[in-house]
Amino acid sequence: MRQKMRALMLVAPLLIFVVVTFIVPILSMLFRSVENDIVPNTIPGTVIALSQWDGSSGEPPHENVYRNLYIDLFKAEEAKQHTRLGSRLNYEQSGLSSLFRTTGRSLDDIGELWQDPLEDIDPNFEEGSFWFEMMSGTGGEDFLETRRELMALMSDEDMSGDVGFVPSEEIIQLLPWTARAYTDFALWAAIRDGDTVAEEDPWESVYGALGMDLTNPDTVSAINSYNGAGASALQAAAANIDQLPQFGFREAFTEEDKDWGSADIWATIKLYSPSMTPGYFLNSVDMTLTPDGIVMKPENQQIYTTLFMRTLIMALIITASCIVLGYPVAWLLANLPMRTASILMILVLLPFWTSLLVRTSAWKVLLQQQGVINEILVWLGFVNDADRLVLMNNATGTVIAMTHILLPFMILPLYSVMKTIPPSYQRAAKSLGATNWTAFWRVYFPQSVPGIGAGSILVFILAIGYYITPEIVGGTDGVFISNRIAYHISSSLNWGLAAALGSILLVVVLGLYWCYDKIVGIDNVKLGG
Amino acid sequence: MADGASNEAFVEFERVQKSYDGETLVVKDLNLTMPKGEFLTMLGPSGSGKTTCLMMLAGFETATHGDIRLGGVSINDIPPHKRGIGMVFQNYALFPHMTIAENLAFPLEVRKLGKAEQEEKVKRALDMVEMGSFGGRRPAQLSGGQQQRVALARALVFEPELVLMDEPLGALDKQLREKMQFEITHLAHQLGITTVYVTHDQTEALTMSDRVAVFDDGRIQQLAPPDKLYEQPENSFVAQFIGENNTLEGVIKEIKGNTCVVQLDGGEIIDAVPVNVSQVGERTRVSIRPERVEYNRDRLHADAHTLKAEVLEFIYMGDIFRTRLRVAGNDEFIIKTRNAPDQVRLKPGQEIEIGWLAEDCRALDAS
Numbered sequence: 001m002r003q004k005m006r007a008l009m010l011v012a013p014l015l016i017f018v019v020v021t022f023i024v025p026i027l028s029m030l031f032r033s034v035e036n037d038i039v040p041n042t043i044p045g046t047v048i049a050l051s052q053w054d055g056s057s058g059e060p061p062h063e064n065v066y067r068n069l070y071i072d073l074f075k076a077e078e079a080k081q082h083t084r085l086g087s088r089l090n091y092e093q094s095g096l097s098s099l100f101r102t103t104g105r106s107l108d109d110i111g112e113l114w115q116d117p118l119e120d121i122d123p124n125f126e127e128g129s130f131w132f133e134m135m136s137g138t139g140g141e142d143f144l145e146t147r148r149e150l151m152a153l154m155s156d157e158d159m160s161g162d163v164g165f166v167p168s169e170e171i172i173q174l175l176p177w178t179a180r181a182y183t184d185f186a187l188w189a190a191i192r193d194g195d196t197v198a199e200e201d202p203w204e205s206v207y208g209a210l211g212m213d214l215t216n217p218d219t220v221s222a223i224n225s226y227n228g229a230g231a232s233a234l235q236a237a238a239a240n241i242d243q244l245p246q247f248g249f250r251e252a253f254t255e256e257d258k259d260w261g262s263a264d265i266w267a268t269i270k271l272y273s274p275s276m277t278p279g280y281f282l283n284s285v286d287m288t289l290t291p292d293g294i295v296m297k298p299e300n301q302q303i304y305t306t307l308f309m310r311t312l313i314m315a316l317i318i319t320a321s322c323i324v325l326g327y328p329v330a331w332l333l334a335n336l337p338m339r340t341a342s343i344l345m346i347l348v349l350l351p352f353w354t355s356l357l358v359r360t361s362a363w364k365v366l367l368q369q370q371g372v373i374n375e376i377l378v379w380l381g382f383v384n385d386a387d388r389l390v391l392m393n394n395a396t397g398t399v400i401a402m403t404h405i406l407l408p409f410m411i412l413p414l415y416s417v418m419k420t421i422p423p424s425y426q427r428a429a430k431s432l433g434a435t436n437w438t439a440f441w442r443v444y445f446p447q448s449v450p451g452i453g454a455g456s457i458l459v460f461i462l463a464i465g466y467y468i469t470p471e472i473v474g475g476t477d478g479v480f481i482s483n484r485i486a487y488h489i490s491s492s493l494n495w496g497l498a499a500a501l502g503s504i505l506l507v508v509v510l511g512l513y514w515c516y517d518k519i520v521g522i523d524n525v526k527l528g529g
Numbered sequence: 530m531a532d533g534a535s536n537e538a539f540v541e542f543e544r545v546q547k548s549y550d551g552e553t554l555v556v557k558d559l560n561l562t563m564p565k566g567e568f569l570t571m572l573g574p575s576g577s578g579k580t581t582c583l584m585m586l587a588g589f590e591t592a593t594h595g596d597i598r599l600g601g602v603s604i605n606d607i608p609p610h611k612r613g614i615g616m617v618f619q620n621y622a623l624f625p626h627m628t629i630a631e632n633l634a635f636p637l638e639v640r641k642l643g644k645a646e647q648e649e650k651v652k653r654a655l656d657m658v659e660m661g662s663f664g665g666r667r668p669a670q671l672s673g674g675q676q677q678r679v680a681l682a683r684a685l686v687f688e689p690e691l692v693l694m695d696e697p698l699g700a701l702d703k704q705l706r707e708k709m710q711f712e713i714t715h716l717a718h719q720l721g722i723t724t725v726y727v728t729h730d731q732t733e734a735l736t737m738s739d740r741v742a743v744f745d746d747g748r749i750q751q752l753a754p755p756d757k758l759y760e761q762p763e764n765s766f767v768a769q770f771i772g773e774n775n776t777l778e779g780v781i782k783e784i785k786g787n788t789c790v791v792q793l794d795g796g797e798i799i800d801a802v803p804v805n806v807s808q809v810g811e812r813t814r815v816s817i818r819p820e821r822v823e824y825n826r827d828r829l830h831a832d833a834h835t836l837k838a839e840v841l842e843f844i845y846m847g848d849i850f851r852t853r854l855r856v857a858g859n860d861e862f863i864i865k866t867r868n869a870p871d872q873v874r875l876k877p878g879q880e881i882e883i884g885w886l887a888e889d890c891r892a893l894d895a896s
Contacts, residue, residue, distance in 0.1 A: 427589055428622035430609040432636035433687065439610075442635070446626045 030506075033499035036277040039269070041153040042085040043072035045180075047273040055267040055291045060260070066249035067177065067212050070110065072154075074205035075184045077104040079155040079192075091494055092279060092288070093268045099259050106256045111204020113252065114211035117243045122233040131206070132198035134230030135182045137168020147183045155192075163190040165197045174213075174222055175234075181209035212249070214241050267291045280500035304484070304501065311481045312508070314395060315463035321403040322410035322459045323452055329407075330414035330451070334421075352408045360472045363401040367392040367473065393475025401473045406462055410455035417451030453520050461509055481505060538601070539565040539723055540586070540691065545595035547581050555581050557747040559595070563725070565690070568717050570726045572734040573744030574770070582744075583693050583727050588612050599691065610639075615684035615692040615722075619699055621676045623668035629655070629679050630664035636687040654686040655679075657716070674705045681713065685720070692717070694726045698733065710737050731771050735759065743767050760818075764805055765893045768816040775819060775862050781811045781892065788887045790834070791815055795857045798834045800887035805894050812895040819851075819865040821889035824873075824881045835884040838862065840875045850874065856883065 040047045045068035053061040076082040086100030115125075124130045144166060152159040165186040172179040185203045189195045213219050214237060223231075223238045237244075245252075253260035271289055272279060279289050286302040287294050296302070329348065333341050351359055366372045369388045377383040391397055421444060429439035467482040474483070481501060488498035516522070540563040547556035556578040563569050571579035584590040585597060588609030596603050604612055623632050633651040642650070655661045658678035668676055677697060684692055694713070698706045714737045717724045728734055734741045735755040743750045743758065743766070751758060751767045762768035769776070779793035781803070789803040791813060799815065806813045823829055824838075841860065842853040849865050852875050856862040864883070866872055875881065 422620065422622070424618045424620060424622040425624060427587075427609075428616065428618055429624075429635070430589075431587055431612075431614060431616040431693075432683065433610050433613070433639045434635070435610055435639075438639055443624055 029495075029499045030503050031499075032496050033280050033503050034276050034278065035496065036088075036272060036279070037153075037275045038085055038088050039272050040275050042076050042081050043069060044150055044153070045069075045072050046269075050266065050270050050273060053266065053270065055263065055270055058263050060250065060254075060263055061266050063248045063250050065266075066253050066260075069253070070107070070208055070249050071177065071181055071184070071205060073100075073104065074107050074111070074181070074203060074208075075151065075188065076154060077107055078188055078203070079157075081154055081156075087493070089268060089272060091283070091497065092272055093265070095259065096265065096268065099257055099265070103253070103256055103260070108204045110249070110252045110256065111206075111208045113208075113245050115204055115207035117240075117245075118207055118210065118237060121240045121243060122236045124230070124233045125207070125237075126201075128201045129198050130230060130233070131182065131202050132165065134228075134233075135167055135171055135179065135186075136165055137170060137228070138166060139169030140167030140172050140179070140183075143167055143169075143172055143179065144183060144187075147180065148187055151184060151187050157192070159187060159191050161191045163187055163197065165190065168228070170226075170228055174219065174226060175210065177209035177212040178206060181206045208249070210237070211244055214238060214244065215248070280496040281504070283497055284500040284504050304481070307479075307481045307484055308504070308508070310395075311464055311505075314399060314478075314480070315460050317399055318402050318406060318463045319410075319456050319460045321399065322407055323456065325403065326407055326410035326414055326455065327448075327452070330411045330418055333411070333415045334418035335423075348408055348411050351404070356405065356468055357472075359405055360401055360469045363397070363404070363469075363473055364392065367397050367400065392473050394477040395474070396478070397473035397475065398470045398478035398480075401469050402463060402466060405469060406459045409458040409462060413454035413458065414448065414451040417454070418448055421447045449520075453516070457513070457516065460512070464509060465505065537564060538562045539567075539599070540725070541596075541598040542582070542586075543596045543598070545582075545585065545592045545597060547578070547585060547590065548593045554593075555747055556585075556592075559747075559749065561742065561749065561752070563723060565723055566718075566721045568714060568724045568726065568737060568739045570728060570734040570738040570741045571744055572728060572731060572741050572770075575729060577744040578747040579727050579742075579744040580695060583695055583725060586691075586725060587614055587616055587693055613687075613689050613691075615687070615689035617680050617684045617692070617694040617697040619696045621668070621680040621697075623676055623679055623683070625668055627667075628664065629660070629666050629668065629671070632668070632679065633664075633683050633686050636683065640687060650686055654682040657685070658682045658712075673701055674709065677701060677709060681716070685716075685722070689722070691723045691725070694724065696728055697726075698728075698730075706733070713737065735771070743770060745770070761804075762816065762891065762893070765814050765816070765896060768891065768893060773819050773863060773865075775817050775822070775856075775859075777815050777817075777857055777859060777862075778895065779813060779815065781806055781809050781813055784809060789892055791892055793857045797836055797857050799836065799890065800834050800885075801890040801892040802888050804891045806892050813892045814895045815890055815892050817885055817890045819863040822864040822883055822885055824864070824875075824883045826882060826884075829884045830886070833884045833887070835882045838881050838883045840877050840879040840881065842877060843875055854881075854883070 046065060049065040049068045050061060053065060073082055076085065082100050082104045083097070086097040089100070090097035118125045144163065148159050148163075163186055165183075167179050167183050182202060185200075185206055186197045189200045190197050193200075220238045220241070223234045226234065250261070259265050267290075271291065277289075282289055282294060284304050286297045286305050288297050329344070333344055333348070336344065364371075368374070369390065369392075371392075373391060374383065374388045378385050378388065383389060391400065425443050425447070426439045429443040430436070434442065464480075465482050466480060467486055470478055470480045471483050471486070474480070482505075485498045485501050485505075488494045488501070513522075540561070542559045542561040545556060545559040546554055548554050559578075559582060571582060573579045581590060585592050586599075588604070588607065592605060597605060599612065599614075623629075624635070627635065630651050633654055634647045637647040637650055651664070652661065655664060658681055660675060660678050660682065663671065663675065663679070668679070671679065680697065684694075697713075698709050701709060710733055713724075713726075726734075726737065735758070738755060740752060740754050741758050742752045745766050750770075751763045753761075753763075758767065759772055762771060765776075768774050777791075777793055777799070779791045779799075781789055782792045782798065783790040784803055784807075787802055789801055789806070791799050791801050793799065801813075801815050826835070829835070836856055838854040838856045840852060841855055844851040844853075848868055850868060850872065852864050852866070853860075854862040854864060
């Protein structure tokens with residue numbers, strides 16, 4: 001037991017290093033491929049309200065959804081989170097990114113539609129201190145904490161701290177929309193901006209929310225019997241609701257952008273409301289989630305299945321080329337006299353010690369149309385100057401360069417296996433009457449198969465995830481799925497899709513490894529000895 | 530020589546030389562003639578050129594100079610697979626990825642024999658080495674002795690006229706080795722195959738062979754049947770290399786027909802047979818086998834020369850007694866006596882007189 005503990009202590013630094021720098025990032029990356037928290041976190045109220053809506057009706061959702069959207073989106077806009085949400089939804093339906101961005105800019109204008117008449121009815125509504133007095137009270141602590149949590153989830157920031165404001169239980173009951181909007185404003189002003197809530201003018205959304213409350217006849221009658229702080233201003237507003245806009249938030253949103261009236265948009269938002277989604281994986285295999293179920297994407301948008309197939313086929317071609325080129329070299333290495341063999345070995349290893357980037361760039365110099373190979377061919381007269389070979393920026397270039405780069409990974413395991421085959425086997429075969437070829441094919445080759453297996457696994461798995469070389473010499477025809485993953489990681493920032501593509505790649509490799517184990521047997525793989 | 534062996538030359542080496550680097554000769558001027566059916570052993574220390582000779586015969590090495598003939602035909606330019614020579618390797622070289630039956634069928638398959646004929650021959654060969662039930666196994670599942678038998682069966686299955694064996698018993702333990710020695714000779718004689726056997730174990734060479742070729746320094750030092758080799762070595766190397774041997778150094782004093790008188794360096798006079806010495810005054814190394822030394826005066830010729838000896842050590846070995854003496858300044862002089870009822874057991878410190886029949890003591894070159 002103590003021995004085991006000591007052994008564990010010895011490997012602990014490496015173990016921790018591997019877990020922290022390798023396993024945890026991979027797991028988190030895998031998790032990203034299904035994670036969809038951004039939608040329910042950014043517009044939580046809208047998501048709940050939307051669950052009541054039947055997307056198949058073809059009608060846009062109920063006013064209630066738009067009201068929630070307004071409240072959610074307003075604070076998201078303050079936290080600059082609405083564009084992130086737009087980008088996320090844009091992966092599923094293009095146009096949503098700009099819809100969210102432009103709408104974000106006009107949220108203040110929508111609020112002012114109610115703010116201006118309200119301030120005309122009673123100038124008290126202009127005063128931050130008046131609002132503070134009207135909204136604060138006691139009993140709303142739980143309400144405050146709920147809003148605080150939602151805010152924290154939405155903005156991804158620490159919202160803890162003293163707000164200097166507690167909503168009144170009575171006003172929460174009386175003006176539910178206004179209480180939400182004002183509490184959000186108070187939280188943001190106190191904690192994010194570090195201001196005193198009472199001295200700040202409320203957000204435009206608070207006026208909008210009051211407008212929402214005033215459309216409810218029950219609220220209007222309750223206001224008339226209300227006698228708390230700000231009662232007179234509220235009663236004045238209730239008495240003059242005909243001066244307020246006579247339309248709802250659906251109209252307000254649709255006015256800003258008619259897309260908000262489209263059931264399609266809302267169907268997409270509803271589909272991607274849950275915090276887990278198969279969407280990224282479906283995207284990775286050129287499918288998409290629609291309200292009618294899972295369907296293939298239109299032909300002209302299908303790219304990933306083609307890319308996966310191409311990656312697999314090209315990795316196989318590269319592996320095969322490595323076997324064909326590497327086998328004779330490994331054979332020479334194993335059978336030449338020591339001295340010559342070590343010189344040859346250096347030639348094999350030399351590229352190994354050279355930077356990958358340098359080697360790939362060298363291939364660029366060699367392969368391009370005005371490059372070394374074409375110049376020589378033209379000079380020798382094998383190729384017309386007019387039709388020089390296209391060796392680069394296509395699959396040919398990728399195969400040539402990657403075969404060269406991965407060749408040592410084939411030669412070294414082959415060599416180490418061949419080194420262990422005693423020459424007496426071939427001698428025995430010849431003494432038994434076999435020709436050189438039969439002796440090789442029947443006796444030597446079967447014994448070198450474990451080396452081919454080991455080399456192939458190495459080369460294939462390295463090839464399938466290769467990135468730099470296809471990026472440099474592959475053009476558009478010669479890029480691999482890994483290049484697409486890199487693009488989504490660093491350019492389009494669609495990490496979920498990148499994670500899904502990566503997960504599929506991982507599963508494919510594991511699946512192939514499993515098949516290989518079943519067919520050849522992993523015990524037959526020798527990396528040496 | 531075995532029954533049915535003709536005297537016609539079957540394997541011939543004529544003035545064969547071999548050099549790997551073009552400077553030093555590993556095999557120097559080798560001449561050897563073997564009749565059909567003979568069991569010949571090439572014996573020698575490592576590096577003496579015996580394995581090289583075997584490899585040249587098998588075709589894996591080419592002779593730098595000279596001619597190797599098989600059945601009267603020069604095989605210098607025939608590749609190994611067309612020579613039709615069976616070979617058993619030191620590490621057996623059974624193909625690990627094939628079963629025993631597939632291993633045996635391999636030479637038949639490359640000769641394009643029919644399936645039924647292959648099966649029959651494989652079965653017969655396996656039965657011959659008593660391995661009939663092992664056809665479906667792989668070499669790694671067999672013991673060393675079993676692998677040895679299979680290797681032998683594989684070398685014989687295509688019925689070659691000549692079989693080469695390169696230290697085939699080296700990896701086996703003593704008991705198994707002795708058993709296999711007997712089986713191999715028995716099989717070789719039974720089938721009438723010509724066999725060239727390479728070993729560095731002299732007991733193996735003596736017990737198995739019709740003739741033994743003792744190799745040293747790239748030459749055959751002596752080529753003779755085992756008894757002649759042991760009893761009548763032709764030079765100091767062979768005398769030293771084969772069996773136990775006592776040597777004394779001296780100068781030829783007198784030569785009378787086929788006996789001579791040698792004066793040892795300490796002044797003592799002894800009788801010997803001159804082998805490769807020719808003139809009086811020449812330095813010589815006399816060689817006498819431990820079991821031919823006599824200390825009972827009655828059994829010697831009346832005029833035989835004797836030497837004084839002091840017993841240093843007496844070792845009881847069961848079947849024999851081994852006594853170490855100091856003779857003419859040599860502390861390592863050994864005599865062996867049979868454990869017979871009337872045998873005298875010498876005691877350390879005892880002074881005795883020893884002698885021998887002149888024909889048992891051979892005056893050889895001093896080198």
